[in-house]
Amino acid sequence: MISKTTIDNVFETARVEEVIGDFVQLKKSGSNYKGLSPFTDERSPSFMVSPVKQIWKDFSSGKGGNVVAFLMEHEHFTYPEAIKYLAKKYAIEIEETQQTSEEKEQANERESLYLVSEFAKNYFHNTLLKTEEGKAIGLSYFKERGFTDETIKKFELGYSPDSWDAFTAHAIKKGYKLEFLEKTGLSIVKDEKQFDRFKGRVMFPILSMSGRTLGFGGRILTSDKKAAKYLNSPESDIYHKSKVLYGIFQAKQSIAKEDNCYLVEGYTDVIQFHQTGIHNVVSSSGTALTAEQIRLINRLTKNITVLFDGDAAGLRASLRGIDLILEQAMNVKICTFPEGEDPDSFARKNSLEELTIYLEENAKDFVTFKASLLANEAKNDPIKKSETIHDMVNSIAKIPDVIKREVYIKECSRIMDISEQVLFNTLAQLLQKDKKEAKKAETPKETFEVIPSEKNIEKVDVQFELEQKIIQLLLLYGNVAEDFEELILEANEKGEISLKPEIHKSRVYEKIYLDLQEDEIEFTNAAFKNVYSEIINRLNQDPEAKPETFINQLPAEMASTVSHLLMEEEKYSLHNWERMEIYVKEKEQTIAQVVSETILNLRRHLVSQKINELSERFKTTENEENSQGLQEIVDYLTLKKVLSEKLNRVL
Structure with a gap:
């Protein structure tokens, strides 16, 4: 039980705009701040934070409350967890009484999964740094990759012993239930025997935006062709790979500050960039980019720069994720590295200044990049060129903003050497088709004439x-x-x-x-x-x-x-009345x-x-x-x- 003194101290110290600013990009709006709702998919801000009243309100979902309520809604914290999170953020010492075994029993299942995952992260990290096997195998690997002690500590990297049940046996001995070890995917139970999923792998903890341990990525260090090189935690109540970005916890403040997010593919890409000095970088952890992951970035910035390997075989397939980014009304640039290089290797070989200059000079607008890439494929083939142009216009059609669409059409016309009118006509056809399909999906198969009656009219109370x-x-x-x-x-x-x-x-x-x-x-x-x-x-x-x-x-x-x-x-201030020269009396x-x-x-x-x-x-x-x-x-x-x-x- 956390003491009342600690709780009062937390509320007196915590600033709602600072805490929420770690999760949502907030912009000043009079005496308040506004931003995109973190609970719904929207493009116009309906989320408001009041520093004066120290509360927030999300007008799109109807949710609202104080700083603790936000953490409980957004991060699914319990009340004590939210208080502990704030205490840690503001360096407040926590006074609490020891939990009884009965109170531990009452912890819900979801919380148990978090506790097991946190325990595993600490176990793997300690094994890496404090055991002979961990230092000889895991630590040596990370050192070979050029990671410093500070970087290893920052990302809480670890090592899982090359033994069938070293972690599982240790966790059970410490009082953690096999049921939750299995549900997090840390342990595999088969024929009444239990095994460690990540046996003999170096470990990359995957954290939520608030720093909670959700799952793990494990890389094998042997040349066993039967085993996957990288292995991720399976889906669970707390880990959904399509909704998570590796490095988001370490990168969130830098993303908001720089107003840009670098998107890479692997764990080591993220870590090497951080070590070089570029912190606003996250990874989709080797999975195809999803709308949920993009929305996670969208809360912090409207700008994404996607970084591709120089010899990425699936570059064209990877471009599909670009359309998803465009659909979210975000600005996207693409940067590739020289042949044979990836973000990890390139960052390792270059200084911060050299890496920064390279990214600035080589990050191209998506239209320029996609057009040049597809045009090279088409070359003198008219059919392929036609397909390329359709592909380009299809991407532009994903953009919600009308002005941006027109700018990109003009740019595409210049690059592909085709008249703007043809491109605009093609765009109009695509938009009309999308509109019809959307309307068709909304229209019920059978329609009935509804005669309004007094009973159906909702009266004002x-x-x-x-x-x-x-x-x-x-x-x-x-x-x-x-x-x-x-x-x-x-x-x-x-x-x-x-x-x-x-x-x-x-x-x-x-x-x-x-x-x-x-x-x-x-x-x-x-x-x-x-x-x-x-x-x-x-x-x-x-x-x-x-x-x-x-x-x-x-x-x-x-x-x-x-x-x-x-x-x-306060919701009326979202409409910017003053901009329209309408001045509301206070x-x-x-x-x-x-x-x-x-x-x-x-x-x-x-x-x-x-x-x-x-x-x-x-x-x-x-x-x-x-x-x-x-x-x-x-x-x-x-x-x-x-x-x-x-x-x-x-x-």
Whole structure:
């Protein structure tokens, strides 16, 4: 159990914009930051972070909360894991009591897989550095590749002993269950016997963006032709190779800073680039590039430079991944190395300055690169040239941005020596075909005429909206002192009711609380009712309290509700109104007016409900009771009229 002192210290120190900035590329937007949602596939920013309120909101998925909630949603951390991650990031010492064996038993299966993987990473790393076999075989190999001690430590490289069950036996001895060793793929169970999957291999731990161990890549060091040169962990609940990039944890900050990501094929390519001094590099770990992997990069930058070996046999096949990158509205360049070289060998032979200059001078735009590559293949063959042009236009059709498409068509026309008009016509045909296929996929086989009825029309829940507005006002301005116009009901000599205004200074939360108490108004929404009580209690204890100071102490469900309410109005700033010369009046300028108006609207709504209730009752009452009931309705109608007149004046 982590102590409350540690948790409070973490919340006081952690900055939501810094933590989320490790996972999402954020750009300043007024007093907030915005970026692409890390939870959905989108091209326009709908993800917003508020440094002032220390919360975030994803308007595309509806998720939101504080810094811990983000880590729990994005990295699937438990609450304690999120606190530990933040403590490590900000160098905060963790105070905690020892877990009992019973508490360890209660850890869920997914967490058990993470624990086993973390244990394995440490075991392989220690075996590499501290055992005779590890140093003689594994460490020697890495040294031959030119890796320094610092690099080996940074990437936590390891070695799995050349023994059938050395790791498995050690893990079981340490209390880790065979069930989870098998589910992570670290151990193979067959005929009631267990074996180490990575026997006799050097180990490359594969980490998530937050640094959690997901799986491993293992390279064999013998010349056994029957065994695969590289072996990856099998798919599991925590490791999905199509959604992971090797080196993303070490590269994420550099990718965001440089606003570019180098994409290579192998583990050693990544490591050698890092050691040379280029850190914004990741690898697809030898698998075909996937849309999920591209989206992972897209959170950090819009620019990718794909690096290919000089003699890559499958270069044309590899170009298919370029179309996937284009579909994600990203900018892509391609760079190849001299024949016989790959990123690993080339980085080893050149200094940082030489490598940087080479990448800058040889990285070509995808159209230029693809056109030159395919044109060389086609040469003087008209049929092949025609196929090449179709291939080029097909790639350009993947680009969502209309202006970029036109620029690339012009460039393709110049390189391939063909008229722009022909290319534009071909592009239009492809886009029309894609549109028809998409529409066909969406159209149901059978259609029915739907006649709208009153039952199908969703009505606005006025009370819900007003209760939500009151909570928003308490959260945003609860401790603000304002001059409020109090309305006192009066009757003149003729018995006519009117509202007499009197000015009183009070805090927003006092005004709302006293007005609702006076009218004996209770919230009908259970979530709002709980949040309202929590806010009022905390502001009564500390009138200077700010929402960000107590949101961290709320239960997860309540904290999510509060975050949603705090950030709901921020979504309008995503539209850049100022750019269109539309200037929105700041809410702070009219706090007292908005508070008074909201309470008046709630009163008016409740009076309307009462009138409807009395009217229904009036229809079923006996004649002698009608007179009394009618008078009550008239009184409420008079009150409603007075409230309406006051609202009109305010508006």
